[in-house]
Amino acid sequence: MTDALLKNGIKALRQQIDAPVAAFFSSCVHCGLCAEACLFYVETKDPRYTPIYKLEPMRRLWRNEFTVVGRIATWLGLTKSITDDELTQWETLVYDSCTMCGRCSLVCPVGNDITYMVRKMREGMSVSGHAPVELTEAAARHLDLGSPMGKLLPALEAQVAHARADTNIDITFDTPGVDYMVILSAQETAVYPGVIGAMAQLFKQAGVTWTISSECFEASNVGVQIGNRDLARTLIQRIVDAAEKLNVKGVISPECGHAYQALRWEGPNLIGRAYDFEVIHIIELLDKLRAQGRLKTKGQFPGRVTFHDPCQINRRGGIDAEPRRLLNMVAADFVEMEDAGTWSWCCSGGGGVGANRRADALRKKAFGRKKRQLENTEAATIVTMCAYCHHTIEDALEENNMEMEVVSLTELMAAYL
Amino acid sequence: MDDFSFELLDWARGPGLEIASVLFVLGIALRLGEIAYIGRKPNFAPARGNPVVQGIKTIFTRTAPAPGMVKRAPAIHIGGWIFHIGFFVTILFYSAHIRVFDDWFEVPWSRWPSSIIAFVAVITMVALIVLLLTRIAHPVRRKISTAGDYAVWALTFAPLVTGYISAHDLTDAPALMKALHILSAEALMVAFPFTKLMHGITTFVARYYNGAIQGRKGAKS
Ligand code: SF4
Ligand code: SF4
Numbered sequence: 001m002t003d004a005l006l007k008n009g010i011k012a013l014r015q016q017i018d019a020p021v022a023a024f025f026s027s028c029v030h031c032g033l034c035a036e037a038c039l040f041y042v043e044t045k046d047p048r049y050t051p052i053y054k055l056e057p058m059r060r061l062w063r064n065e066f067t068v069v070g071r072i073a074t075w076l077g078l079t080k081s082i083t084d085d086e087l088t089q090w091e092t093l094v095y096d097s098c099t100m101c102g103r104c105s106l107v108c109p110v111g112n113d114i115t116y117m118v119r120k121m122r123e124g125m126s127v128s129g130h131a132p133v134e135l136t137e138a139a140a141r142h143l144d145l146g147s148p149m150g151k152l153l154p155a156l157e158a159q160v161a162h163a164r165a166d167t168n169i170d171i172t173f174d175t176p177g178v179d180y181m182v183i184l185s186a187q188e189t190a191v192y193p194g195v196i197g198a199m200a201q202l203f204k205q206a207g208v209t210w211t212i213s214s215e216c217f218e219a220s221n222v223g224v225q226i227g228n229r230d231l232a233r234t235l236i237q238r239i240v241d242a243a244e245k246l247n248v249k250g251v252i253s254p255e256c257g258h259a260y261q262a263l264r265w266e267g268p269n270l271i272g273r274a275y276d277f278e279v280i281h282i283i284e285l286l287d288k289l290r291a292q293g294r295l296k297t298k299g300q301f302p303g304r305v306t307f308h309d310p311c312q313i314n315r316r317g318g319i320d321a322e323p324r325r326l327l328n329m330v331a332a333d334f335v336e337m338e339d340a341g342t343w344s345w346c347c348s349g350g351g352g353v354g355a356n357r358r359a360d361a362l363r364k365k366a367f368g369r370k371k372r373q374l375e376n377t378e379a380a381t382i383v384t385m386c387a388y389c390h391h392t393i394e395d396a397l398e399e400n401n402m403e404m405e406v407v408s409l410t411e412l413m414a415a416y417l
Numbered sequence: 418m419d420d421f422s423f424e425l426l427d428w429a430r431g432p433g434l435e436i437a438s439v440l441f442v443l444g445i446a447l448r449l450g451e452i453a454y455i456g457r458k459p460n461f462a463p464a465r466g467n468p469v470v471q472g473i474k475t476i477f478t479r480t481a482p483a484p485g486m487v488k489r490a491p492a493i494h495i496g497g498w499i500f501h502i503g504f505f506v507t508i509l510f511y512s513a514h515i516r517v518f519d520d521w522f523e524v525p526w527s528r529w530p531s532s533i534i535a536f537v538a539v540i541t542m543v544a545l546i547v548l549l550l551t552r553i554a555h556p557v558r559r560k561i562s563t564a565g566d567y568a569v570w571a572l573t574f575a576p577l578v579t580g581y582i583s584a585h586d587l588t589d590a591p592a593l594m595k596a597l598h599i600l601s602a603e604a605l606m607v608a609f610p611f612t613k614l615m616h617g618i619t620t621f622v623a624r625y626y627n628g629a630i631q632g633r634k635g636a637k638s
């Protein structure tokens with residue numbers, strides 16, 4: 001059983017090796033600088049958390065099978081192949097101590113995109129049965145029940161009813177031919193549903209038409225976090241099918257980092273074609289509406305606010321100036337954290353780390369950098385544009401007895417229309 | 418002994434250099450061929466930025482350290498910079514090397530005074546020693562170091578030290594020393610394509626890919 005799993009895992013990993021991976025491994029000079037960028041290393045000083053070290057099994061597979069010298073050495077019996085025990089040891093490096101935040105990929109002097117490779121390494125790990133149990137369970141729920149938190153349609157219907165009552169705006173399900181189909185992360189549907197009413201108000205002012213598909217409204221993608229292409233593809237296909245059925249111009253990727261990464265950047269490659277519709281992040285859309293003069297605000301938030309950049313949306317997604325332009329409309333006292341923007345530090349819960357109980361203690365420690373930076377701003381409010389960052393930071397604030405509140409940027413904008 | 422030294426020197430200057438050059442060039446071609454052969458899949462996600470332009474830009478911009486990194490790892494940055502620049506200066510601007518280049522390329526080349534080259538060679542060796550010490554002493558660098566890293570260090574240090582001894586006539590066997598110097602440089606050339614020394618070329622490919630992946634998304638690199 002284990003042998004077959006291992007074989008399939010290695011096969012999946014082999015399929016992930018491409019020219020960039022080969023160029024990256026060929027270029028590594030073992031300088032160790034990537035460690036200095038990684039929240040898990042800088043907060044623990046444990047050298048095992050050096051980003052490139054997290055990829056050691058994959059590096060050997062590349063060298064043994066994709067280089068002539070490696071193939072000769074393997075043929076002569078001089079190389080070591082990947083074992084199941086080794087992958088078991090690497091679980092905590094590939095999943096628990098990497099949020100796929102992308103900082104290491106920005107500092108490597110030879111240009112290695114280590115995060116790109118961690119994403120690929122996870123394919124081999126998950127197929128060989130080495131993914132964290134919480135993620136595997138969430139994957140099964142998502143596949144069978146429509147969301148990583150289970151069946152959420154009744155909850156969503158209730159939240160939409162609340163939002164209708166609160167805003168007096170008609171929010172519809174399954175209306176064809178509108179501008180946008182809105183999808184939500186389970187975190188939003190279950191924990192931060194305020195975003196639904198906020199979008200209703202913002203879109204009403206801007207004259208944007210939208211709907212929610214009752215067949216597919218889940219934005220998150222456990223397949224991308226766990227590293228399982230087949231699962232990721234199935235989940236993306238559900239969104240694509242729903243959007244094409246409703247014949248919308250676009251799909252709004254909500255305040256969720258990995259959902260944006262999955263739908264906007266990985267999705268077309270997973271299904272092997274470009275979509276027939278546009279994918280736009282909610283904050284990108286709001287900024288576009290602002291530029292077109294369709295989004296106007298009045299009044300400003302009274303206290304000091306700071307902004308947390310979700311890694312998958314800014315560093316790995318390129319949405320950097322947009323939230324700042326919006327925030328400056330509604331916050332009189334907006335202060336940036338140290339390293340804000342492209343160099344922002346991860347909330348410590350991304351990439352599936354937050355869902356992985358085995359990683360709890362490590363995640364708490366890794367939050368140390370963000371904690372100090374948050375405190376230095378002396379802000380009472382943290383604005384962000386990812387519901388999972390929101391949730392992770394809220395938990396961390398509580399664990400650290402910090403008196404700060406976290407607010408969604410979409411909701412903040414809607415509060416000042 | 419002397420006969421042997423001269424024979425060795427002749428071999429190193431003649432067939433040795435030819436063999437090393439051929440292996441150097443073919444090895445690099447093979448390694449680049451390996452990367453190109455694997456290829457990569459087409460990307461269907463509509464671009465938000467220009468991957469090609471950012472890929473090319475990143476080849477250059479990644480030469481500068483990331484913000485705050487010099488402070489976090491001063492020895493590696495400063496040592497690394499001194500070593501890389503010093504190594505190329507001693508190769509490219511030392512008069513004895515230029516005489517060889519003259520034979521090959523017949524292009525005018527600037528020669529630096531030997532005293533300056535000697536100084537550069539010494540600080541280059543000091544930088545290499547510092548880098549070796551950090552490799553042994555720093556927990557991260559020690560953890561990720563392989564036998565190959567130490568071998569490559571020795572292969573890089575050898576031509577510098579033999580060259581210095583040879584240029585300054587520090588032994589009673591100048592021909593032997595010169596032969597050893599040339600042989601050590603040839604060993605470095607042969608090792609280049611098959612060790613991490615290859616980063617001297619593949620880093621341009623890696624930086625391009627890094628910039629292109631980020632550039633497509635309109636993200637910085
Ligand atoms: S920073 Fe880059 S070259 Fe240095 S060890 Fe990490 S991956 Fe290798
Ligand atoms: S992506 Fe982020 S968390 Fe993962 S290894 Fe790189 S720096 Fe560390």
